[in-house]
Amino acid sequence: MAEQWWRRPVLVDAALAVAVAAAVAIAIQVAGEPIERQADFLAYALGGLMGAVLLLRRRWPLAVLFATVAILLTYYSLDYPGLAPAVPLSAALFSAAVAGRFRWAILVAAAVVVGGLVARVIEFDMATLPVASAVITDAALLVSIVLLGETLRSRRERVEAEADRRVADERLRIAREMHDGLGQTIAAVNVQAGLADDVLDKNPVRAREALQVIRQSTKEALQELKTMLTVLREGSETRQPGIDQLDELLDVARKAGLRVTSMTSGEPRPMSAEVDRTVYRIVQEAVTNTIRHANATTVTVELCYAPDSLIIEVTDNGTNTQQGNTSGFGLTGMAERVSALDGRLAADFLPDGGFRVRAELRT
Structure with a gap:
């Protein structure tokens, strides 16, 4: 025209x-x-x-x-x-x-x-x-x-x-989505690759299993990347991941070798799209940090539905004292997402060992 x-x-x-x-x-x-x-x-x-x-x-x-x-x-x-x-x-x-x-x-x-x-x-x-x-x-x-x-x-x-502000916000959003969407899968691939390398000569069967996990994880990463590119092309109307996809998310952690426990308390109810997506991303980033940095064997994810809020807790039994100081977009991205919804975020080492991320979102 x-x-x-x-x-x-x-x-x-x-x-x-x-x-x-x-x-x-x-x-x-x-x-x-x-x-x-x-x-x-x-x-x-x-x-x-x-x-x-x-x-x-x-x-x-x-x-x-x-x-x-x-x-x-x-x-x-x-x-x-x-x-x-x-x-x-x-x-x-x-x-x-x-x-x-x-x-x-x-x-x-x-x-x-x-x-x-x-x-x-x-x-x-x-x-x-x-x-x-x-x-x-x-x-x-x-x-x-x-x-x-x-x-x-x-x-x-x-x-x-x-x-200019909207462009900057969009760039930050894309950076968060790239980090949150692919970070966990790549971390799981890294763990499985290290495992395969360690047991290749001693236990070829276990090494093959690790390689199969890597293959499946990279397939999921490509699908996640395809989804993000679709969102960027078509706008925010494309369906984003939310609470109902948490089980699939935690399966990635299980494939990385973690024992994962998922708990829900209170009366579950539908959430706004922004809260729904933020819950998913918080759990995703917390579990990714556990895989990457915690030297943990277990992780527990709990959702607590309060009358006017939703509380998310992700706790692991890791021993890495650097977990709370990781560089990059991890905890910073979580804090920004929670702040945008007028919520609160805390990330602390536990007295008996381990690390806990706790977020409270207004609903």
Whole structure:
């Protein structure tokens, strides 16, 4: 589909330049007075130039503003008839304000208003009331134009900042999903590969079993990666893993050699999609850390359904004192997920040994 012309800056600037030049030409044509110098080719050329300089308003907004003022002064210094100066001046002031030159735009607008006041009083000897009315009208128009440009600039910056924030959030989400989705499987593969290497000569049967686990785990990892790529292509409407997939998740831990116990207390109830997904990811990351770092043989996963919250506890009997200080996205990612749901997370070593991750999510 062809892009609309008003979304192309070059065409917009060209249309504005033509419109301003045409408006100035019409004003010159209808504003001639006998006591003034008759409009000639130079008058129309200056009017056209005021429109032409607007083609450069995005690249050099201040230069265009000053050029417009200079052309206006030249025009009036030659005693040509009035040409509706508000039209080219408003376009130049607006362009400067939108480009972030608010102070300069206000200063120029103020200078034009003061200059107009002096010209009306001295040159035309106008009465006090008409002069005041004209000055107020000019000031209101020019200041309104500048404020409109500044408002649009501020809005554009807010929209861009919001877009940047969403991009950053999406990158973080993708990093979490990649880490959480593949981390556990790769950790299990690492454990089984080490086991196969250790028993290859002594127990070929056990080594073959480990290799079969590796094959199945890598197959699941590819499926997980395919699912994540589908989510990225199709958006967040694609079904995400949740509490009802925890049994499949814990099977991976069992294949890695852990004795896994799963318990549920309270009355299970449906959760929001965000809570459902977060529970899965917390358990996944905690079990992955157990496989990678804990030197554990058992892990217990417990879900406790309270009236207004859901408590998740993952406890292992590991002995690695570095488990709670692992680098990367692990515990940090869990903390961010829990915080986003206004929940609480604690990860501590137990007095009798082992490590426990406890998260409480509001429901």
